[in-house]
Amino acid sequence: MNVLIVEDERSLSHEMEIYLSRQNLNCDVAFNGKSASDKIHANSYDFVLLDLGLPDMDGLDLLRESKKAGIESAFIVLTARSEVEDKITGLDLGADDYIAKPFSLAELHSRMQAILRRKHGLKSNVMSVHDFDIDIQNRTVHCNGNSINLTKKEFDLLHYLALHKNRVLTRIQLTEHIWGDVLEDDYESNYIDVHVKNLRKKLSAQSSVDWFETVRGVGYRVNA
Amino acid sequence: MTIQVKFALYNAVSKALIILAFMTLLPILVERIVYEHIDKRLVARSERILLTVKRGSIADIVREQDCSFESYNILKEEFVAIYPITDPLKMNNGTQIRNETWSIEGEKLQHRIISRPFLYDNQMYELNIGEGISTIDELKSIIQRFLLVMMLGVILISLFIDLAFARLLLKPLNSIISTKLLPVPSPAYFNFTPIPSSTAEFNQLDNRINEMMHKLKDSFQIEKEFISNVSHELQTPISIIQNRLENIINEGNLSDELLIKLSDSQRTLNRMSRIIKALLLISKIENDQYLKQDTIGAIELMDEVLEEIEERLTEKNITLHKYFYDDYNITQCNRTLLFTMMTNLINNAIKYNKDGGSIEIYTRVKDGKFQIEIKDSGIGIDKTDITGIFDRFKRLNKNKADGYGLGLPLVKTIAGFHKIEIIVDSIPNEGTEFVLRF
Numbered sequence: 001m002n003v004l005i006v007e008d009e010r011s012l013s014h015e016m017e018i019y020l021s022r023q024n025l026n027c028d029v030a031f032n033g034k035s036a037s038d039k040i041h042a043n044s045y046d047f048v049l050l051d052l053g054l055p056d057m058d059g060l061d062l063l064r065e066s067k068k069a070g071i072e073s074a075f076i077v078l079t080a081r082s083e084v085e086d087k088i089t090g091l092d093l094g095a096d097d098y099i100a101k102p103f104s105l106a107e108l109h110s111r112m113q114a115i116l117r118r119k120h121g122l123k124s125n126v127m128s129v130h131d132f133d134i135d136i137q138n139r140t141v142h143c144n145g146n147s148i149n150l151t152k153k154e155f156d157l158l159h160y161l162a163l164h165k166n167r168v169l170t171r172i173q174l175t176e177h178i179w180g181d182v183l184e185d186d187y188e189s190n191y192i193d194v195h196v197k198n199l200r201k202k203l204s205a206q207s208s209v210d211w212f213e214t215v216r217g218v219g220y221r222v223n224a
Numbered sequence: 225m226t227i228q229v230k231f232a233l234y235n236a237v238s239k240a241l242i243i244l245a246f247m248t249l250l251p252i253l254v255e256r257i258v259y260e261h262i263d264k265r266l267v268a269r270s271e272r273i274l275l276t277v278k279r280g281s282i283a284d285i286v287r288e289q290d291c292s293f294e295s296y297n298i299l300k301e302e303f304v305a306i307y308p309i310t311d312p313l314k315m316n317n318g319t320q321i322r323n324e325t326w327s328i329e330g331e332k333l334q335h336r337i338i339s340r341p342f343l344y345d346n347q348m349y350e351l352n353i354g355e356g357i358s359t360i361d362e363l364k365s366i367i368q369r370f371l372l373v374m375m376l377g378v379i380l381i382s383l384f385i386d387l388a389f390a391r392l393l394l395k396p397l398n399s400i401i402s403t404k405l406l407p408v409p410s411p412a413y414f415n416f417t418p419i420p421s422s423t424a425e426f427n428q429l430d431n432r433i434n435e436m437m438h439k440l441k442d443s444f445q446i447e448k449e450f451i452s453n454v455s456h457e458l459q460t461p462i463s464i465i466q467n468r469l470e471n472i473i474n475e476g477n478l479s480d481e482l483l484i485k486l487s488d489s490q491r492t493l494n495r496m497s498r499i500i501k502a503l504l505l506i507s508k509i510e511n512d513q514y515l516k517q518d519t520i521g522a523i524e525l526m527d528e529v530l531e532e533i534e535e536r537l538t539e540k541n542i543t544l545h546k547y548f549y550d551d552y553n554i555t556q557c558n559r560t561l562l563f564t565m566m567t568n569l570i571n572n573a574i575k576y577n578k579d580g581g582s583i584e585i586y587t588r589v590k591d592g593k594f595q596i597e598i599k600d601s602g603i604g605i606d607k608t609d610i611t612g613i614f615d616r617f618k619r620l621n622k623n624k625a626d627g628y629g630l631g632l633p634l635v636k637t638i639a640g641f642h643k644i645e646i647i648v649d650s651i652p653n654e655g656t657e658f659v660l661r662f
Contacts, residue, residue, distance in 0.1 A: 009460050015467035022474065053456055080459035102463035102497050105470045153535060167474055170487045172494045182532065182567050183501055185631025194539040217484040218473075 002026045002043065003112075006036040006059070007051040007078070016049065019105040033057035040066050045073040047112055050095075052079040060093060067094040074115045078103070104173050107180070110163050129162045129224050131207040143206035153178055154199045157192075161212075161222040170219040196220060227397070231390040236383050243375040250371065251364045258360050259336065263321050266338040269353050270319070273304060274342055277351075300328045301356030309341065309348040317341075326354050334358050396421030400430050404437075411441035412512045444511055451507050455500070462497050469493065495628060502630040506616075506637045509561070514641065518559040522552040522587050522596060522662075525559075529566040536574050543582045550587055552594035552662060557642055565638040566596075568631040569658055573600035576656070596660045604652040613648065 003025045007013035010031065017027045028043070030036035033054040040048060040062075048066070052059035063075055075094065080101035091098060096115045099108060117125065117136065125137040133142045139155050141148045150158065160177050161169060174192045196214075203209045213221045296303035303326070319340045326335045335354035342349055399419050407413075414437045419430050469490045473483065508514065526548070537544055554562065573583045581601040588595065605613060612618050614636040617629040639646050639660065650656040 009464065011464045012460065012467065015464065015471055018471050019467065019474070080456040080463070101459045102466045105467050151535060152531065168483070170473065170490055172487070172490050173470070176494070179532070183498065183505055183564050183634065184568050184571055185502070185628060185634070191536050191539065195535060198535070198538075215483070216480070218487040 002045045003047040004028045004030060004039055004045045005049045006030045008032060008055050023109055033062050037062055040071055048073045048075045050075055050077050052077060063093045063095060074119060076111060104176055106164055106169060106173050107177055110160060113163060127162050129222060130211050134159055134162055146206055148202055148206060150202060153195055157195055157199055161220060165222045165224040168215045168219050168221045228390040228394055232383060232387045235386045236379060239379050239382060247368060247371055251368060254364055254367060262336050262355050266353050266355060270338050270340050270351055273351060277344060296328055300331055300333055303328060303354045305352040307350050309350055396423060396426040404433055410512050411437055411444045447511050448513065451504055451511060455504050458500050462493060466493055499628050502634055506634060509637050509641045514558050514561060516556045516558050518557050519553060519555045520557060520559050522554055523548050525562055525566060526585065529563060529570060533567060533571060540574065540577060541580045542574060542577050545582060545584045547586045550589045550594060561638045565635050568635050569598055572631060573598050577602040594662045597657060599655060599657040601655045604654055604656055605650040606652055610648050610650060
């Protein structure tokens, strides 16, 4: 899978590159609009991660131009710009998703996977974690044929952890994923722990959840 | 009261006063003028008669008729009388003009009379010439009535003309008010089209308002750019550190201690990022950068918010009571912002509640307005502290580091943006109630 990171902030594109390469994605980097445009036309990327504030051109123009030229890559717009129209404009122009900076790399990766599922229709929409089958399409979890009744948040939590299995997800990463869209006055809350506790309880009623590890003082990890 | 009405009233009252004064003065003036004319005539006549007397042409008549003479016309409106004066004490010194009721053949009539003494043949006589004045009173009342009717007509007509003129004159002012001042003057949607007027003051007013709004628009634009720059310049470094921390945490082979430190740093960074986001959100709302194009039902909104955070209630064993009596369509709103507002309010009710407490949410119409009430059974706020709860970075419960003091300022800004009134009431140790009136 080939990814083009279009980001003029080199430290940032570097970190994105490190993270995505670890997910076995081939990363290419462009620091300005001109070179990005050249690369988009010369290569075939599955994903273009596009920063809007490029030094030589507006990222939205690059998006418009690429879509016009029939480029089939999935575009994810990354921006720290605050204009409210950006999101609407970006999606109108054919961007597949939009993430506001600062974003979590885990979040970016899960969004990319969601796009893949949407675009190509993955062979299986069911992820298996030990005895549990997570049906992403229908948002259900089964264990040995028994359906487990999870709340929306619990499902999102389990899905996100399973998606990043064998890696620690910190409480902040989980909080941002679950409640990231709403700006609220709460950063020390342990609501995530409450959700994990409830989730564990529901899952363990069906089968062992030894794989659901608590990393003390940090967060949680799904080992598979 | 509008200027137009005030103008018309002022004009009507002032005209009425002038006419009233005129009507009081007019009869007096008329009387004076008429008397002056009569007096001149009387003096001239008396001169003529005295001249005749001196020539001796009426001497015979005087003697014949018991030394006195009286003559009057058919209507008894004019008369001439000459009497000898027997008692010198009763004699007038010189000419006198007076009004007197004169009796002629038993008929009493009001007359203007000139009396002149004269000496004839060593005998003092008094000449009296009278002219009837009862017609003058009639004249006076006719004039008064005529004036009254005419003036009433004039007042009415001028009142209408005044009203019409004032309306025409004030039309530019009214359109300045209705197009430029009545809608909340927001520079983004301000109508800069000049309002045509031939009145210098209105042109000046319109121009100044336009200039002011231009300045405001410019400073809004500058602020908008500033916000955009700040968010870019602050969020980018935060992004870099955040992503770097994520990568380090994912590297593995880290000691537990280091992992905890890194995740703590991540939390701190997240706090900073959230503070910036909240401040930017407040600034952007105040800078009019949000659209209000959504429509959402109040109950639908509450249900959405509750679905998002309802599970948090269980953590503190809080019971939620929903009393959704009435629904209300919130039009021309920003759904995302309202969602943020309600989330913060309900989260507040959870956060400052007691373990095992309760939250009551009412949606109902009260005093003609729809309102959402959120009551908690929490720690409450001192009366003196209530006014300060919407101040930025003000945390009443300083021991609890569970917020950054921007939740309620956000609520207030979003409510203000939607013209929703917030009423807070609280009793310490019993709970707090937030009422949102739409």
